[in-house]
Amino acid sequence: MTTTSSGIRRRGLLAATAALPLAAPHVRAQPAAVKIGILQPVTGALAQDGEHGRLGAEIAIDHVNRAGGIRSLGGARLEMVFGDARSNPEGGVAEVERMQAEGVVAIVGGFASPICLAASQAAARYDLPYIVDVGVSDQIVQRGLRNTFRFGPGFGTVTRAALDNLVAINDAAGKPAKTVVIVHEDGLFGSGMARLLNAQLPERGFQVLETIAHPTPSRDMSNVALRIRALGPDLLIPSSYYGEFVLLARTMQQQRIRPKAGIYAVLNGAASNFRFVREFPEAANHIMDCNHWADPRKPLTAEVRKAAEATGRFWLYNIPLNYSCVRLLADAIERAGAADRGRIIEALAASTFDGHIMPYGPTRFENGQNTGAAPVNTQVQNGDIKVIFPRAFADAQPVFPAA
Amino acid sequence: MYSPEILLTAVLNGLMTGAVYALIAVGLTLVYGVLHIINFAHGATLTAAMFAVYVLHAAFGLDPYLAMAVTVPGFFALGYAVQRLVIGPASHGDDGNILLVTLGLAIIIENALLVVFRSDTRSIDVPYGFAVIEVGPLFLSLPRVIAVFVVLLVALLLWLFLARSTTGQAIRAVAKEKMGAALVGIDVGHIYAVTFGLGAACLAVAASLLMPTFLVNPRIGNAFVLVAFTIVVLGGMGSIPGALLGGLFIGVVESLSGLFMGESLGQIGIFLIFILVLLFRPTGLFGAKA
Numbered sequence: 001m002t003t004t005s006s007g008i009r010r011r012g013l014l015a016a017t018a019a020l021p022l023a024a025p026h027v028r029a030q031p032a033a034v035k036i037g038i039l040q041p042v043t044g045a046l047a048q049d050g051e052h053g054r055l056g057a058e059i060a061i062d063h064v065n066r067a068g069g070i071r072s073l074g075g076a077r078l079e080m081v082f083g084d085a086r087s088n089p090e091g092g093v094a095e096v097e098r099m100q101a102e103g104v105v106a107i108v109g110g111f112a113s114p115i116c117l118a119a120s121q122a123a124a125r126y127d128l129p130y131i132v133d134v135g136v137s138d139q140i141v142q143r144g145l146r147n148t149f150r151f152g153p154g155f156g157t158v159t160r161a162a163l164d165n166l167v168a169i170n171d172a173a174g175k176p177a178k179t180v181v182i183v184h185e186d187g188l189f190g191s192g193m194a195r196l197l198n199a200q201l202p203e204r205g206f207q208v209l210e211t212i213a214h215p216t217p218s219r220d221m222s223n224v225a226l227r228i229r230a231l232g233p234d235l236l237i238p239s240s241y242y243g244e245f246v247l248l249a250r251t252m253q254q255q256r257i258r259p260k261a262g263i264y265a266v267l268n269g270a271a272s273n274f275r276f277v278r279e280f281p282e283a284a285n286h287i288m289d290c291n292h293w294a295d296p297r298k299p300l301t302a303e304v305r306k307a308a309e310a311t312g313r314f315w316l317y318n319i320p321l322n323y324s325c326v327r328l329l330a331d332a333i334e335r336a337g338a339a340d341r342g343r344i345i346e347a348l349a350a351s352t353f354d355g356h357i358m359p360y361g362p363t364r365f366e367n368g369q370n371t372g373a374a375p376v377n378t379q380v381q382n383g384d385i386k387v388i389f390p391r392a393f394a395d396a397q398p399v400f401p402a403a
Numbered sequence: 404m405y406s407p408e409i410l411l412t413a414v415l416n417g418l419m420t421g422a423v424y425a426l427i428a429v430g431l432t433l434v435y436g437v438l439h440i441i442n443f444a445h446g447a448t449l450t451a452a453m454f455a456v457y458v459l460h461a462a463f464g465l466d467p468y469l470a471m472a473v474t475v476p477g478f479f480a481l482g483y484a485v486q487r488l489v490i491g492p493a494s495h496g497d498d499g500n501i502l503l504v505t506l507g508l509a510i511i512i513e514n515a516l517l518v519v520f521r522s523d524t525r526s527i528d529v530p531y532g533f534a535v536i537e538v539g540p541l542f543l544s545l546p547r548v549i550a551v552f553v554v555l556l557v558a559l560l561l562w563l564f565l566a567r568s569t570t571g572q573a574i575r576a577v578a579k580e581k582m583g584a585a586l587v588g589i590d591v592g593h594i595y596a597v598t599f600g601l602g603a604a605c606l607a608v609a610a611s612l613l614m615p616t617f618l619v620n621p622r623i624g625n626a627f628v629l630v631a632f633t634i635v636v637l638g639g640m641g642s643i644p645g646a647l648l649g650g651l652f653i654g655v656v657e658s659l660s661g662l663f664m665g666e667s668l669g670q671i672g673i674f675l676i677f678i679l680v681l682l683f684r685p686t687g688l689f690g691a692k693a
């Protein structure tokens with residue numbers, strides 16, 4: 001009785017999705033589930049990102065299973081084996097070992113570059129396919145590991161796009177921005193970014209007035225704000241994590257410091273975070289970011305966003321990236337036609353997957369890097385986060401100069 | 404070289420930040436002075452107090468300053484109960500055990516907060532959050548100016564309590580000579596718990612002062628405790644005036660060295676002082692000779 005009723009429900013669902021020509025209800029036993037490892041840091045310093053990454057993966061698994069699972073494996077369901085990377089590489093490696101023991105066919109996630117580097121290497125020992133969700137360090141795809149794939153853009157691609165897009169936006173507005181102050185967190189990420197910006201900005205006609213480093217966590221950003229006031233730059237380029245950037249933006253608003261052309265962040269923790277936008281709409285307004293972001297024009301994006309927001313969480317880029325990575329993996333398993341690691345790696349390497357929700361176009365891996373991956377420019381506009389550049393993906397015009 | 408306005412603003416910023424440091428350090432030094440232990444749960448308790456302020460605001464719309472009416476007695480009672488029911492019994496009279504118990508408590512509190520609130524960074528928006536007092540060319544943040552006055556008031560009240568009240572006298576007696584205090588009929592267990600409660604109550608006040616302009620996540624307390632520990636050492640372990648002056652001093656040092664050496668290197672200023680004090684005046688500015 002139960003099989004029949006679930007079969008009918010399934011038929012209704014499949015008819016609704018209209019994606020399956022062979023929509024016959026399966027009355028026979030379900031094939032064995034395909035276990036996939038989802039690795040995210042959900043405790044420790046990176047837990048906020050990790051939680052949202054897990055959410056994106058969960059929604060993707062749910063979508064795949066509701067649409068009939070992996071059809072080439074007789075409708076096998078995807079089953080998540082979750083691992084907490086505890087915000088450090090050792091934690092990531094330990095979880096890879098556990099997932100391997102539990103028989104996963106592939107792993108998705110990692111978030112931070114150090115975790116991705118260590119975890120993908122651990123997975124390589126078992127020839128276990130590993131899809132990096134965020135980790136932007138370019139080293140990740142330069143080690144010749146055939147199991148490792150990165151769906152999103154790397155640091156080099158992001159920073160190049162950030163600078164090119166800045167020049168394009170600035171030129172289009174009649175070059176209101178000439179002088180720049182860079183504020184960055186003093187870890188590997190922020191310092192690397194600051195070095196690169198210092199080398200590249202002068203070549204593109206900007207004058208860097210000063211580069212201000214700050215530690216994470218910072219208890220007070222008043223002094224950074226003071227120095228920005230003393231320097232009076234046209235443009236501020238911050239590379240900080242969420243808490244410090246929010247503190248800086250609030251202090252600047254309080255001290256009435258508004259760089260003429262605006263604030264242009266690169267891979268910033270807060271500038272494309274809806275929590276910041278909701279809590280401090282005035283301080284956040286018109287801040288730009290060059291970052292990962294979902295393609296606002298794809299209908300599936302709205303669907304995933306609704307499912308994510310229904311859990312009471314904010315729409316962070318980790319959600320669409322992980323959603324897309326899991327769908328990419330499901331597509332590869334589908335084409336591999338077996339829960340076999342070697343064949344899944346081959347299927348990933350040959351992937352032309354375009355059912356994702358990122359602004360990338362069809363997937364094409366070259367040495368493990370998705371060559372179509374690129375960041376976009378977002379801007380906070382009246383309580384919403386809009387894509388302002390490149391024009392092909394934009395759902396709003398840039399407000400530039402912002403002040 | 405910076406203009407005099409900027410230097411003056413930096414010094415005032417340092418004093419305003421330092422006032423809150425001082426209050427956190429007062430709680431730490433009070434517990435040290437009486438119980439002779441470093442309370443490793445101090446940072447986690449501060450985080451818990453900040454979340455309490457956040458929840459009262461988010462759920463009941465209670466102003467962070469008015470929240471003190473709830474959180475200060477609440478955290479006093481909590482601190483009292485924790486010392487009386489957990490730390491005291493678990494220590495078996497050995498200070499080394501107390502260290503480990505407070506460390507364990509810190510881990511439990513932090514992870515409990517992580518489970519309940521997840522790891523998001525949260526802040527509250529109050530109407531006066533961005534209000535400033537204009538003094539000539541300077542914009543002084545109103546909530547931070549309020550914080551300075553509240554800290555001075557709390558320090559004064561605490562000093563009066565310790566100097567004038569019977570319980571205060573008992574606390575000082577226990578701090579000086581535990582055995583002697585017990586012999587003249589002071590309930591040492593009770594005094595320990597009162598002191599621990601006062602330390603937690605100081606954190607509840609600090610939480611209310613921080614929340615209008617700061618943010619909270621389950622790990623934020625640690626950012627303050629390391630600097631508070633430096634202040635306790637600088638001011639003299641167990642000295643309340645020392646903690647107050649030390650806090651203000653460290654705030655200014657941090658602010659100025661941040662301005663001149665950059666925020667990252669500026670932290671060196673704090674820890675340089677820490678090392679120098681340990682080398683040349685291990686008892687601190689106001690500490691009694693051991």
